[in-house]
Amino acid sequence: MLKERLRCEKLKKKLTTAKEASMYIKDGMLVGTSGFTAAGYPKAVPLALAERSKNGEDLEISIITGASVGDELDGALSRAKIIKKRYPYQTNKDSRDCINDGTMEYCDMHLSHTSQWIKYNFFGDIDIALVEAVAITEEGGIIPSTSVGNTNVLIEKAKKVIVEINTSQPLELEGIHDIYTTENPPNRKPIPIVKANDIIGTNFIPCDIEKIVAIVETDISDKTREVSEIDGVSKKISNNLISFLENEVKGLNKRLLPLQSGVGSVANAVLGGLVKSNFENITLYSEVLQDSVLDLIDSGKVDFASATAITISPKRLKDFYENIEKYKEKIILRPQEISNNPEVIRRLGVISLNTAMEVDIYGNVNSTNVLGSGMINGIGGSGDYTRNAYLSIFTTVSIAKNGDISSIVPMVSHHDHTEHDVNVIVTEQGVADLRGLCPRDRAKVIIENCAHPDYKEKLLDYYTKALKGGKYKHTPHNLSKALSWHERYIKTGSMK
């Protein structure tokens, strides 16, 4: 098996155990890993690292990934208290607990910034790049697996490279990747993508074989998540969104500009709704492809999908692997520097679909910090797409926690996307098209179209009193009440 995967003769002597490979990682190091969502991240070496810590070794490292990764990396190392600092995104329960109890430093970043920062040396030297591959070519080129993320940049910049060849990842993934790296300014050139399916690079990551210090064989599979069944509320959101889009492209021969879709069950459901829409020849220029994209390909709706990762739920994975040749024709995985690049997103005119945690009456969006302080996941690529989209759309349910939380509030408790970047808000209640509206008009349309009936009057009351009572009427606020809904929730468990 490994013969067809480790094709470089010179590198065969580097084959070793996960434990031995892990010894290259020392206390205080900065380690960059592959992985973007629970796809294509290293598994065996992180587990060996956690083991070392359990055996009493003092070990603390900082980690840069593509985005979130699976439990073998973020979970195991968080529980072992090995992670001092974490960039640029995570979704792991144990990491989150460490971040919010103040024992892990977390720097939440736009995912398109990370690759640049690595190359600018803003993080300092990368000691080790620890990456998953499906194979290594004759010349030492790395064939990534289910994600590219920052792997190409980490391999380029790290002092040493450790490769996990993962035999659970089908070798047929070879050829799905398109690796292209930009130079640093002042030598940076235009990225030559003008269509979502343009191929501009190589299908492997070039790597100086002298840097590869260890190669580990493993067969631990990606720990992807099940996606929830589509519930009634998600369906309403999806229907509202699709009606809006259908109206928007009236006369455009049912052709949408390329779509980006955020990650998660609701996002998956929303995108999945397109299977029953009238749209044809859909393309995606996105960061992550979930189950719904396979459905859209199967139904003939999607012509092409570009991303940096593919994260298929366990239930659907077998089917994906069995039909991989079919799907491969319609999918490209790119470095996140390219998938999330403002240059390409703006040029292609991407329609961005992201999930908001809360939205305020003026159109500001909180995607990250609950009650202003507690990190959930991170901003991820939502800012890269939202700011540069042809049309930026946020979806959210209008209420949460059985109605004790209104997702529409007077003022969001943390700002990730400001009023300038948010074009459209969709809830199960309806759609607020904010383009070209002044803040006062935005408040009216958001309250009227998107808020839950239980909170409409309260929101209108806040707005009306702020408008009447305040000196400045551009963005009417009463600062002593602006965050009072969150304060009330902290005190009573309900915003009501």
Added chain:
Amino acid sequence: MLKERLRCEKLKKKLTTAKEASMYIKDGMLVGTSGFTAAGYPKAVPLALAERSKNGEDLEISIITGASVGDELDGALSRAKIIKKRYPYQTNKDSRDCINDGTMEYCDMHLSHTSQWIKYNFFGDIDIALVEAVAITEEGGIIPSTSVGNTNVLIEKAKKVIVEINTSQPLELEGIHDIYTTENPPNRKPIPIVKANDIIGTNFIPCDIEKIVAIVETDISDKTREVSEIDGVSKKISNNLISFLENEVKGLNKRLLPLQSGVGSVANAVLGGLVKSNFENITLYSEVLQDSVLDLIDSGKVDFASATAITISPKRLKDFYENIEKYKEKIILRPQEISNNPEVIRRLGVISLNTAMEVDIYGNVNSTNVLGSGMINGIGGSGDYTRNAYLSIFTTVSIAKNGDISSIVPMVSHHDHTEHDVNVIVTEQGVADLRGLCPRDRAKVIIENCAHPDYKEKLLDYYTKALKGGKYKHTPHNLSKALSWHERYIKTGSMK
């Protein structure tokens, strides 16, 4: 005089008075004008419009400009209560009053978004483009004056065009412009700029001569502002910034990546400080060039400056005009779609220098709304540059109003640039380099390095109590106190 400026025979019959030309503008219309800062905006026709209103005519229009414009447009029309809605930026006292008393709708936008929106038809049809020119070519091409802004896009999309040929603007401006327009997706191509001084277009704006309904001759000059003398505080900010930059480019042969500088007296002072720095071969890729750029060109420090407008103070204007041939060699004025384009800004690796109104301890920046509600100017191009910069820097004085306001606060009362986009904060007190820091560490360095001594202890007290008392310690906040400094200022006139 007009012979060498109006060179198109067919158009000579369109010459008319400002009053007659103004009659094409009717109640309810959407009018797009030239102008970016008090440079290159139409003057005679807006004054005639204001006159019509004074004479009792019911007249209300919506206006899209490049950015701010001079008093003959925003001031006169605001006083006459003609402006129903205003996009995308302004700096006029009378406009601001209307915006904040709720009688003018104002949609504050990223300046790179405006041109796209015009072409996407998001504003609806543009009835009239009203533009200033120094000349019209034989074929009807428009030669802009001291700014390009959105003029090219407005001329392309508007149903009718009115041109003011302004004889106070030197004809020598011809050749300073580089006009390039992008297509809409899916046909948009890479913008072929790889250096700040690349010339990629024409020196005139193409215009269908059938659309030109009126041409007005005028000699009203740009009402640019005096820039304040450089005071001690500005000098300290400038020195702190330059020390930081010198340290940053150590070993890079004193070469900086292209600079962008915000507009205003402080920004002018900060940039002017570079005259005495060790940097050589400076280039600018910016939106507006002020007096300091002429100083930098004179001193041989600046090789090249690209922008969309040049706004020279009255004191310096004569010198600029007399030496225009010299300056023209080193200056290009581009459409704001190009000067502010994320694609080009990120490719060139621009170092952005913008002014913050207030900054919070986690690095969020308020650039627009005083006390969360009152619009000052707008976000302008600061977001276009900040998000896409190689290095994004904000400068601010640490206190205002004789110390009654701290520019560093627990939570900004309005968010324009979030923590993800702000790399460095510079005050007269010092420099906070926030790159790669988690929120807790950002708070420490901002308070320690940037806050005024009068407020340091109070900020630290807020942070420490929020950290201890709150459930979530990622971004420690006490929501009942987060905006209390602003509340106190509203009640007592001081944050102390």
